[in-house]
Amino acid sequence: MRNHGIAELFNEIADILEILDENPFKVRAYRRASQSLNGLSEDVALLAAENRLTDVPGIGKELAAKITEIINTGKLRYYGEIRKKVPSAILDMMAIPGIGPKTARLLYYRLGIKNVRQLEKEAKLHRLSGNVEGLKEKTEKNIIRGIELVKKRQARMPLKEALEIGEELLSQLKRRGPVNNISLAGSLRRMRETVRDIDILVSTDDPGEITNGFLSLPAVKDIVETGPTKSSVITKDGIQIDLRIVDDDSFGSALVYFTGSQAHNIHIRHIAKQAGLKVNEYGVFSDETGKRIAGRTEKDVYKALGMPWLPPEIREDRGEVEAALGGKVPKLVEISDIKGDFHVHSDWSDGAGSIEEMASTCARLGYKYVFITDHSKSLKVARGLSEADVDRKIDYIRRLNKKMRGIRILAGTEVDIMQDGSLDYGPKTLKKFDLVVAAVHSGFRQSKAKLTERIIRAMESGKVNIVAHPTGRLMGSRDAYDLDFKEIFRVAKKTNTCLEISAFYERLDLDDVNARSAKEFGVKLAIGTDSHMPEQLNSMRFGVSVARRAWLGREDILNSLSLADLLKFLKK
DNA sequence: GCCGTTTTCGGCCCGACTGTTTTCAGTCG
Numbered sequence: 001m002r003n004h005g006i007a008e009l010f011n012e013i014a015d016i017l018e019i020l021d022e023n024p025f026k027v028r029a030y031r032r033a034s035q036s037l038n039g040l041s042e043d044v045a046l047l048a049a050e051n052r053l054t055d056v057p058g059i060g061k062e063l064a065a066k067i068t069e070i071i072n073t074g075k076l077r078y079y080g081e082i083r084k085k086v087p088s089a090i091l092d093m094m095a096i097p098g099i100g101p102k103t104a105r106l107l108y109y110r111l112g113i114k115n116v117r118q119l120e121k122e123a124k125l126h127r128l129s130g131n132v133e134g135l136k137e138k139t140e141k142n143i144i145r146g147i148e149l150v151k152k153r154q155a156r157m158p159l160k161e162a163l164e165i166g167e168e169l170l171s172q173l174k175r176r177g178p179v180n181n182i183s184l185a186g187s188l189r190r191m192r193e194t195v196r197d198i199d200i201l202v203s204t205d206d207p208g209e210i211t212n213g214f215l216s217l218p219a220v221k222d223i224v225e226t227g228p229t230k231s232s233v234i235t236k237d238g239i240q241i242d243l244r245i246v247d248d249d250s251f252g253s254a255l256v257y258f259t260g261s262q263a264h265n266i267h268i269r270h271i272a273k274q275a276g277l278k279v280n281e282y283g284v285f286s287d288e289t290g291k292r293i294a295g296r297t298e299k300d301v302y303k304a305l306g307m308p309w310l311p312p313e314i315r316e317d318r319g320e321v322e323a324a325l326g327g328k329v330p331k332l333v334e335i336s337d338i339k340g341d342f343h344v345h346s347d348w349s350d351g352a353g354s355i356e357e358m359a360s361t362c363a364r365l366g367y368k369y370v371f372i373t374d375h376s377k378s379l380k381v382a383r384g385l386s387e388a389d390v391d392r393k394i395d396y397i398r399r400l401n402k403k404m405r406g407i408r409i410l411a412g413t414e415v416d417i418m419q420d421g422s423l424d425y426g427p428k429t430l431k432k433f434d435l436v437v438a439a440v441h442s443g444f445r446q447s448k449a450k451l452t453e454r455i456i457r458a459m460e461s462g463k464v465n466i467v468a469h470p471t472g473r474l475m476g477s478r479d480a481y482d483l484d485f486k487e488i489f490r491v492a493k494k495t496n497t498c499l500e501i502s503a504f505y506e507r508l509d510l511d512d513v514n515a516r517s518a519k520e521f522g523v524k525l526a527i528g529t530d531s532h533m534p535e536q537l538n539s540m541r542f543g544v545s546v547a548r549r550a551w552l553g554r555e556d557i558l559n560s561l562s563l564a565d566l567l568k569f570l571k572k
Numbered sequence: 573g574c575c576g577t578t579t580t581c582g583g584c585c586c587g588a589c590t591g592t593t594t595t596c597a598g599t600c601g
Contacts, residue, residue: 025584029573060574098590100599134598138591186601199601230588232600242601244588257586262601269585274578280586 003044006070007037009079010063012091016082018101019090032058035263039318041517045071046486057317089115096146103139106132120147145222152238155476156194159542160505162239163188166198169217169241176213178206181251185258186242189312191545193508194475197240201258203251214243250282252297257281263317271305271321279305313548330551335544337554339562340369341537343414343437343468343500343528348393349374350382352533355400355409361534363407368563371412372397373437373528376424378416385413387429394432408563410434414468419443421457423464430463435570437500437528439468444481452484459488459497465570466526466558467492469502469509476506485514489521496572498558499523501550503543504530515550525550526558 014030017023036058037044047053048071053064070076093104093116107113110132113122122128123140130136157165166184174182179202183189186199204210211231215223224232224240231243246254257265258281265279272279276287283295284304294304302309307324311332314320323329344358345351351358355372362370374393375384385393394411401409412435416424419442423430430436438458440451458464470488471480492499499518502509507530510518515525527543529536547557554560561569 023573026573028584032574058574062573098599102598134592136592142590197601225589227589232589258601260601262585265601266585273585278586282587 002071003037003040006044006067007034009070009076010034010037013079013082015091015094015101016086019086019094019105020082021101029058029063032263033063035317039316039513041513041520043486087114089113092116093119096143096150098142098146103135106135116147116150119143123147149234149238156196157239158475158505159188159191159193159195159508159545160539162195162198165235165239166200169198169200169219172217173200173202173210173213173243176217177204177209179204179210180248183255185244185255186260189259190261190315191313191542191549193511193546197242199242199244199258201244201246201251201254203246203248203254205247207245210245211243244281246281248296249292250295252299253279253283253295253301254281256298256301259312259315261316264315264321267317267321268302268305268307271307271325275305277304311548313545314551316549331553332548333544333552333554333557333560335541337557337560338367338527338540338544340367340371340559340566341529341531341540342371342412342435342466342526342559343373343502343530344370344537345374345414345530345532346372348372348389349379349384350532353531355397356404357534358531358537359400359404359407359409361537363404365537365540367407369408369410369566371410371435371437373412373414373435376413376415378418378424379441384416384424387425390425390429390432412437414439415464416441417454417458419446419454421454423458423461427461427463435465436463437466437468438464440472444472444478446481448482448484451481452487455483455488456491459491459495462495464495464497466498466500466528468500468528469504469507469530470499471509471511471514473509474506475508480509480511485517486521489518489523492518492523493521497523498526501525501527501543501546502530503527503539503541503546504536505539505542508542508546510546510550512546512549515546515552519550519552519556524558525552525556 010030011034014027017027036056044067048068053059053067066076087108090104090108093099093107094101111128113119123143126140128135128140166188170182181203183201185201188195188198202210207228214231219235220233221236222234224234229245233241244258269279278285278287283292284301285292294300299309308329310320310324341362346353346355346358359370375382377384377386397409397411411433413433414437417438417440418424455467473480499510501515529539531537
């Protein structure tokens with residue numbers, strides 16, 4: 001899939017055009033196209049081959065031609081031309097927070113700064129200030145801080161970590177002042193798989209007290225900016241927290257604005273404009289009278305624009321605005337729809353909890369069933385079960401069920417898909433399980449064709465119910481391996497095999513884009529937590545958030561079936 | 573560079589905070 005690479009290139013072109021002081025709307029056109037490509041579930045090469053590139057929002061004739069050139073030749077002449085005009089140092093300096101194109105140019109051309117290291121040195125020696133207009137001591141300090149931030153900037157946080165920090169901050173803030181409404185916002189509220197910073201929105205009668213409370217939170221290390229309605233801090237862990245304060249009448253519109261995404265905001269503001277309305281964080285206003293006609297709740301705001309309320313998870317400008325205007329917003333799956341977990345390990349293999357502990361935790365979560373899917377024999381590092389172990393374990397589970405109340409334990413396996421695409425247990429053994437989850441745990445570096453073939457062979461065996469974490473990625477440590485998704489989805493549909501959405505926080509695999517594409521092929525998704533201890537069973541919500549971001553409803557999710565319907569499904 | 577039941581040309585979301593300014597440009601989200 002080249003979408004991501006081309007998206008990055010377009011984004012860099014936007015940076016370069018900014019430095020060249022090009023038309024800002026042209027810059028935005030490139031950024032918008034970049035975002036659009038990132039959210040695309042189809043390979044651009046395929047779209048190009050079918051002449052459908054201009055169907056993608058934000059891609060017109062010019063950009064379609066550029067994408068085609070990249071696909072055909074592997075490069076882009078236009079990029080080569082403009083890239084030559086901009087020294088690398090300027091692009092590097094622009095990556096520092098607080099330094100934009102204007103400042104970077106000033107530093108390079110007027111002050112002769114040739115790299116970031118020199119910039120830091122000169123700033124610390126106060127040799128930047130006083131030499132040109134508009135650059136004094138404060139700016140030097142900001143540059144030094146910006147460089148520090150870049151040096152220790154963490155990769156984007158996993159959603160799970162950000163959500164835990166965010167929810168803790170909310171409860172602390174509530175204790176520090178008179179909060180009327182409070183919510184997380186930004187990409188965290190949209191449940192993106194990783195998050196750069198944490199956004200919090202508050203409505204209050206006493207903004208000063210809330211601001212002071214915020215700035216004096218124990219986690220705060222550095223105040224980036226603070227004003228009557230907006231403050232930003234950096235925590236001791238180097239995470240940026242943004243707080244925005246409005247009054248109650250604006251809480252809904254501020255929440256829409258602050259939740260974004262930016263592309264979503266631009267789109268709905270455009271819709272508003274056509275209707276003679278203006279949308280900002282304070283409300284929806286009539287152009288004619290200047291009067292506020294909505295703002296208190298999100299629902300009011302969307303209603304004023306002729307739309308139903310939209311779940312935050314799909315506010316990415318990937319068709320949700322059009323769907324809303326057409327009255328076709330999908331009913332998304334909810335955590336309460338989930339009746340069980342398909343992917344749970346026990347201490348029979350590499351889990352830390354006993355089958356009883358895992359099952360009773362599932363019962364407490366309100367589940368009706370749980371599949372214990374320990375590893376298969378070849379995965380020695382995970383103490384995979386031999387055929388003899390399998391018999392003992394299944395027998396043990398059958399007996400355990402007589403004691404358990406309210407939940408049914410089923411015997412499954414996470415069987416290895418071997419390097420040649422065969423399965424780690426023979427058909428006779430596999431037949432003994434209530435459910436077979438299959439996964440790749442070795443040979444990640446094989447070619448795209450080979451990996452695709454392995455998974456397809458596993459699905460075509462007729463023994464596999466679910467393919468677990470299909471792309472093998474571990475966020476922050478291992479990239480997804482490339483697969484021919486179209487072929488995988490086609491065969492999954494044909495063989496009635498489900499694909500997993502792993503709720504495990506480092507995996508979230510399939511991701512939102514691929515899961516949405518799978519649905520379009522008619523494939524059912526199964527959400528599994530891949531839990532290795534009881535506490536991890538809680539992470540189902542992250543799998544559900546991926547499903548929601550993929551526009552999936554309960555009918556698309558295997559775990560929303562009742563036990564009886566599920567058993568019927570598995571028999572087929 | 574994109575886009576169009578106002579338009580194929582002339583628009584393009586909107587506002588907060590900072591620093592260095594006597595009224596605003598730059599940056600960010």
